[in-house]
Amino acid sequence: MDTRTNLIASSERQFYEHGFMATGMDALARAAGMSSRTLYKHAGSKTDLIVAVLDARDRRFFEQVDRVEVQALFDALARWIDEEGARGCLFLRVLGETGGAQPAIAAAVLRHKDKLRLCVADMVRAETGRADALLAARIVLLFEGAVAASAYQGQDAVRTAAAAARRLIEEGAP
Structure with missing residues (x-):
């Protein structure tokens, strides 16, 4: 694994376990097994690393x-x-911690959420044979809820949300 890949992987683990604002650059450098200078060389700023x-x-x-x-x-x-593991959505956690005040971070979150929305819309179209924005939006909400609830319900949250999504598709959302 190259230096940057290692840095990103170890930083992700630190952010996931300890949060974004509570994790300083020195802790990220230690977790990656590198000096602060090397971290900044490969990451730029903390915002760039996030x-x-x-x-x-x-x-x-x-x-x-x-x-x-x-x-x-x-x-x-x-x-x-x-x-x-199940600690909730890392994308929503960073948005909550930063308050959306960092445009680059907010843009990364929105890119991910848009990708999820488009992915689900494509799946709905493939399964039902038609575009259905309302049905796709409902399934995205079920998915997001499963991500959040899995922190305390584990896989039961995923199974419940998947069953509800399957029922919506079978019945066709009005």
Whole structure:
């Protein structure tokens, strides 16, 4: 693993475990096994590092999603929780911690959420044979709720949300 990849991976773990604002650059350097100077050389600012972490997390999650059916999204979430844990959505956590005051961070969050919305819309179209923005929006809310509730309900939250999404698709959202 190259230096930047290592830095991003170790920073993601630190941010996920301890939060963005509570994790200083010195702690990130120690976790990555590098000097502060090396960290700044490869990361730039803390904001740049946070954006890089979010972009990497986005890529890793969507690489696991088979974009053909909605169930695949929930299956990917279940695997993610097994492998990564369940502490809520890192994207929404950073938005909450920063208050959206950092434009680069807010843009990274919006990119991820737009990608999720478009992915679900494509899945709905593939499964139902038609575009249905309302149905897609409802499924996104179920997915987001499952991410949040999995912090205290575990996989039950994912199974419940997936079943509700399946029922919405079968019935066709009015």
